[in-house]
Amino acid sequence: MAIKNQNANLKNVAIIMDGNGRWARKNSLKISQGHKKGVQIVREIVEESILQNIDSLTIYAFSSENWQRPKSEINAIKKLVVDAINDQVPELKEQKVKLKFFGHTEDFGEKVIKKIKYAESETFCEDYKLNLNVALSYGGKQDILDLVKKISKEVFDKKLNIDDIDESKIHESSCAPVNEIDLLIRTGGDKRISNFLLYQIAYAEIMFIDKFWPEFSKEDFKECVSNFQKVSRRFGKRV
Ligand code: IPE
């Protein structure tokens, strides 16, 4: 009998797609061209994630801290988000990829918000093959701060008992649409988390890849998945 899901234990993958700028510089291109190439790579990794039967792919597209970048770069990224949605939503819909954007997406302004809403409603389906979650203007610390305020207000308004605050309450109050990350990949050579999904990566396997994101291939992704399969995940137990 064929094994339907060979990656039954690999459900939720997150990626810090780093290195677009350095890749552009290395190839004497504009930074915006690095980001453009980065979007093409996302498309490839989405295809591979479907083949690998992964449930969710959560990608870091723009952090709370990235607002400190030059205005020209931020504008190029805003345009890329709109263009990527226009170009890719019909195909993503056909492939049953359910899109979800999360973070302080409102910071991106009316035009981007409208596109995001369109992308989410167009790709909404019950029998999805992959959840593609895109972090936009997201910061893990900000997320925790927001959810603490949200939960505190519920307690203050007497809608929630303090004793009923548990892990699932924290998960449902977070803006992140995924609970436990199984595998976190960061490209670009740096070994840090840069304020991504702080709560959700508590037990993630973390892989740091030296290649810049625009150089990351389906083969590299498959290698990460295969390395994940070899890891003994003990979760604190004696096995
Ligand atoms: C990651 O690539 C994409 C974003 C942060 C938007 P970078 O733009 O950070 O690339 P490097 O790290 O400067 O090479």
Ligand code: IPE
């Ligand atoms: C992390 O990359 C954010 C994204 C990939 C969107 P950065 O390039 O912003 O992170 P730092 O500055 O190296 O920590």
Ligand code: MG
């Ligand atoms: Mg970077």
